[in-house]
Amino acid sequence: MSFSIRSPKDIAVGLFYVGLGAAAVFIARDYPMGTAGRMGPGYFPSLIGSGLVLLGLTAVLRSFLTEGDPVDRVHWRPLLLISASIVVFALMLSRLGLVVDLALLIAIAALARNDARLSVVGSACAAFLIAFCAIVFVKGLGLPIPLFGTWLGA
């Protein structure tokens, strides 16, 4: 048996568990531990964090012993663009207002596709969707979002 990584997926996830668990335990040092009978705020997180570290180590160990799948390729374009579309939406909500901000959200999200292009049908649907949201959420349900934000003179 050669000593090599047989399951790259397992080792990646295992390291994620170890990292998260260790971070949780590390931060929980600031919280009083208490005792098992009278637990402080640090007791439960340390317990769970340590458990997660152990699980992670098991996964790492297993990745050397059993065969597993290789890691799938991470596609950065949809990951970054979809995340960016949401972040920009939140950032600009009060500045641009719902109408323009939704258009921005849809435009950035549309770019996430490899074959993104401007289409009449798509634009019409987007316009309909924006009108629907403005009427239902702002006018109907009274969500405190301006239709046009501070940058647009409201």
Next chain:
Amino acid sequence: MDFSNVEIGLATAFSAWNILYCLIGVFLGTAIGVLPGLGPVATISMLLPITFGLEPETALIMLAGIYYGAQYGGSTTAILVNLPGESASVVTAIDGYQLARKGQAGKALATAAIGSFVAGTIATLLIALFAPPLADMALEFGPPEYFSLIVLGLVASVVLAHGSLLHAFGMIGVGLLLGLVGIDVNSGASRYTFEFPQLTDGINFVVVAMGLFGIGEIIANLDRSSERTLLAKKITDLMPSLADLREMFGPVMRGTALGSLLGILPGGGAMLSSFASYALEKKLSNRPQDFGHGALAGVAGPESANNAGAQTSFIPMLTLGIPSNPVMALMIGALIVHGIQPGPSVMNEQPALFWGVIISMWIGNVMLLVLNLPLIGLWVKMVSLPYNLLYPTILVFCSIGVFSLNNAEFDIYLMALFGALGYLLRKFDCEPAPLLLGFILGPMMEEYLRRTLLLSAGDPAVFVTRPISLAMLVVAALLLATVFAPFIVKKREEAFQE
């Protein structure tokens, strides 16, 4: 039971005015339930002021309609686009979405609708007959019983996962840690808030669910072929066959029983019932390997449990004035503004309110069935839209819905973060469902554990000396044994072979 009061209730519920508001309620509820991210809590808090101008029973009939209508609508989105907007529909999404991908969305939706209707009817009857004794029974549940129930729930959530056992435990652990963010109930200390005041009350469930399921799924879909629509296969079977109905009967009945019982517990019982039902059906099934790949029983059971629980969760509120979830707390707020302090006296002093609301719930369930069965065709068509039109729509609704939780942009940023996490977890074959259940149950488990130990002066023996608690721990241990048994046996076999 005083029949003159029931008569008053019948007259109230069947007045044209109240039927109209019941219809408005269930219609609105279905609509917001279907829209991802927008849940009953946000909607009811926004509509609360409107109800101030109504009679209190009319207001409550409408609000109740929104609540159970949203439960109904929520399963639609969970099945069609894998977006559970409610903790209870996390389970429905697992097999419902797989059925939808096989082209059996119609069958899954009809199963959910019929199961919910049967469960709703039985649960309403139970409330009418046994509400006060059931409420007293619920109060017998103290901190140790809740703790043991949650342990049982966590073990059941391991059964939910169909992939690697190790990762199921890992995801539960990650969820437990995420659930700890915010102020610790027992000490008042802030944990893992990183100086963000927005995190002091913890991360909202909807934010995590929308991110992991909704956004994560969108990113994952976009990185596959650009041609696919959401439902890859041709749509078959809009309605369940007779054989399907026969297959559903057992799960629906068991789900209803579980949901009705657990629903009366104010500490999150309704939500636990849906995955208790899933775990039970998976254990009872002679084809457990189908679960996670589109088992009809995996939709029928939890959906019935969920809806029965949603109905019986009214019991503590109507009979004791104790809200079993945030929606109920809002309804109590609405009654208080009307000058009615919900409590044990409501039943006798306000028969129109008490019985009117209960009877209207059954009317509402009929309306939901009539409203939803014909709509199934429309829903199924909607998700066969090209994906490039569908995903921006989901994105828009998720973003606005998440904002509406606290009227805060912060929650939208968090959702983006969980979206990215959800995508990466998918890349590593980690399922989001156990994470979500750990997230919900973790803080409750800690809260009840520490409260029990405070009350028993640090003596853990109470968990096994109280019979209900002991019984649940035994069931949990047995369930865990059945999960591990095949695993251990297999390991042994491997060892012998080497």
Next chain:
Amino acid sequence: MKLAKIAALVGVAVLSIGPAAAYPDRPVTIVVPFPAGGATDTTARLMGGKMQELLGQPVVIDNKPGATGAVGATGVAQAKPDGYTLMVASIGTYAVNPFLQKGLKYDPQKDFDLITVAVRTPNVLVANPNFPVNSVGELVEYMKKNPGKVSFASSGSGSSDHLTAALFMQRTGTNGVHIPYKGGAPAIADLIGGHVNVSFQNLGAIINHVKAGKLKALAVSSEARVPLMPDLPTLGEAGFKEVVVYSWQGAAAPKGLPADVRAKVNEAAVGALNSPDVKTKFNELGFEVVANSNEEFAKFLGDELARWKQVIADGNITAE
């Protein structure tokens, strides 16, 4: 009735379109830093509904919950002081958070123009009916015989009922176990179920349970007996004069309102609170309308801050 209301509103709106654009010429927002449906939200909605008629402009309630009101209050403290952003918050937001929340980003005395204390409600000392005490005196005696054994449920660490319990134990020289819950409702549920012994809870939250015999009331924390429960003695009558505690809601605006706007806001708020129908509704819910001046609120807040600072320090109550 609804139509009449709308007609009245339109009427007022038309009248208020005068030559000079005097405050208010657009909708006023009241930020409630708590979720919809709670006591603070109810206070703001009842008061805001009437202020709308008095100001002749819509009054919008904006719930921004989080951290016992700290999230919403921070936002209000940083808002423009033009009278279009107001806040209704609770004792916790004004008088307790400064001692329990590290890194609080507002100062209740410096960052707000205080408008008025809106309403107050006393806490009632309630016990499970099977708990073997029937008066405050018996409870104190029982606690002295069984130190550290009696469990006090509260609606959370640092909540008004927790602090009342802490103050009670400090003044009576007793000691019990504090059991915090997430809000008042689960605490009351466990109290009725007999899983905990006693608790201080808001009058409105327990009155029906006491009437139905699910809980027994021992005393009330008000100065004088309350009209809704005339037979219930005060803690003062029971010999603990220092334990007079109210849970209260107050209205404020960002610091630096123009004097005329401030006067107008106070007039509308006090007017709304004192209008007979609003007052009756508050009384039915167990609240007592206070409706005082800017200066009275400022002095009251100073007293409350000093008192709770002391109680929190003596009781070693910290966010650990």
